[in-house]
Amino acid sequence: MLEDLLKKRRSIRKFTDEKVTDDQIREIIEAALYAPSGMGKTPWEFLVLSDPEDMKKAALAKKDQPVFEDKGSHLILVLTDKEKSQTYIEDSAIVSFLMQEKISELGLGSCWIHLRERSTPSIKDSEEYLRQTFNIPEKFAICQMLVLGHIGEEKDDKEPADFESKVHFDRYK
Numbered sequence: 001m002l003e004d005l006l007k008k009r010r011s012i013r014k015f016t017d018e019k020v021t022d023d024q025i026r027e028i029i030e031a032a033l034y035a036p037s038g039m040g041k042t043p044w045e046f047l048v049l050s051d052p053e054d055m056k057k058a059a060l061a062k063k064d065q066p067v068f069e070d071k072g073s074h075l076i077l078v079l080t081d082k083e084k085s086q087t088y089i090e091d092s093a094i095v096s097f098l099m100q101e102k103i104s105e106l107g108l109g110s111c112w113i114h115l116r117e118r119s120t121p122s123i124k125d126s127e128e129y130l131r132q133t134f135n136i137p138e139k140f141a142i143c144q145m146l147v148l149g150h151i152g153e154e155k156d157d158k159e160p161a162d163f164e165s166k167v168h169f170d171r172y173k
């Protein structure tokens, strides 16, 4: 059941040293390639980092984030082509969430790291920094990246938001 999977996905920010395999990375991205996208334009591409030195460099784009206390096995940068689609932000979010669900289904953990319109004290524009560091063409937005790996912290199952206060029928109440 879908809810069983949704309950299990939590943001994971601590990881063990075990590496995620290339086959698992492929499975994760292959699942996300089913994502719907505005006008079916599939504007996303993925840059997968696993070299610890590269991951350290990428971490500088968001170094104020606790997620990098314990770096994980891989980082997946979600690139979306701004020239290809006006819905690149939404498309990027959907494909990222699907990856998170697949990661969770494989018994692994991930955390979403927001990049769009972000800076750090030393880096003016997180996306631009990543484009320059990893040779990513200017046309790509990098709205977020996912850090993933073997889970190194315990989390309870996800509780859903409260239906009564979130849902309105007929008129806003």
Ligand SMILES: Cc1cc2nc3c(=O)[nH]c(=O)nc-3n(C[C@H](O)[C@H](O)[C@H](O)COP(=O)(O)O)c2cc1C
Residues within 6 Å of the ligand: 009, 010, 011, 012, 065, 066, 067, 111, 112, 113, 114, 115, 158
């Ligand atoms: C759009 C979006 C942006 C997020 N940005 C970050 C982030 O930059 N750093 C971080 O540690 N977590 C980030 N998260 C993870 C959220 O903090 C997390 O999903 C939320 O606290 C709920 O916890 P859960 O994922 O365990 O259900 C982001 C999540 C989303 C959906």
